[in-house]
Amino acid sequence: MSSAHRHTDETRPLLRDGSPYPESYRSVDSDESQPQDPCATKISRADLVWVLAGLWSAVFLGALDGTIVATLLSPIGSYFNESNRSSYIGTSYLLSVCCFTPLYGRLSDILGRKGAMLLALSFFGSGTLLCGLAPSMDALIAARALAGMGGGG
Numbered sequence: 001m002s003s004a005h006r007h008t009d010e011t012r013p014l015l016r017d018g019s020p021y022p023e024s025y026r027s028v029d030s031d032e033s034q035p036q037d038p039c040a041t042k043i044s045r046a047d048l049v050w051v052l053a054g055l056w057s058a059v060f061l062g063a064l065d066g067t068i069v070a071t072l073l074s075p076i077g078s079y080f081n082e083s084n085r086s087s088y089i090g091t092s093y094l095l096s097v098c099c100f101t102p103l104y105g106r107l108s109d110i111l112g113r114k115g116a117m118l119l120a121l122s123f124f125g126s127g128t129l130l131c132g133l134a135p136s137m138d139a140l141i142a143a144r145a146l147a148g149m150g151g152g153g
Contacts, residue, residue, distance in 0.1 A: 058121060062151045065128065066093060069144075080137040092141045096148030104153040120153025 043051075069076075069090045077086030108116035127147025134140035 055117075058117070058124075062124065065124075065147060065151060066097065069093065076140070077137075080140070082137045085137050085141075088137075088141050089144050092145040093148040093151065096145045097152040100149050100152030107153070116153055120150045122150065123147070123153070124150025126150075 073086045073089065074083070076089065077083030104116050104120060107119065111119065124147050127143050127145070127150060130143035130146060131140055134143050
């Protein structure tokens, strides 16, 4: 057993204080050459309100889209005369949400948080639009899966 495993218990923190790198790896340059902290940039109150309103509405619509189908399964199934397949509407959405949620973590590393969020909103919006225009139950199930691809982000 390694020495790292012998000294761990439930009362010790998992991460040690300080840098994991030895002193020789740390930069010895002056503070001027260090990149500026992006969190130190000030954002106006109006911009903050717009950003938060957009994020909150995206989260609200995603939660609404995942739960509203339960109340509409019966009317949708009778409209398409396929009540026996109406449960696939919710299943396709939730299954694609579960599949694509971990992928958006990696996508945000590649595209950045803004790019990943815009991609997710594009999938979600186009899938929701296609749900409204779906001519058949198969098209509706596929559109719900597309909306779920965006709902996972």
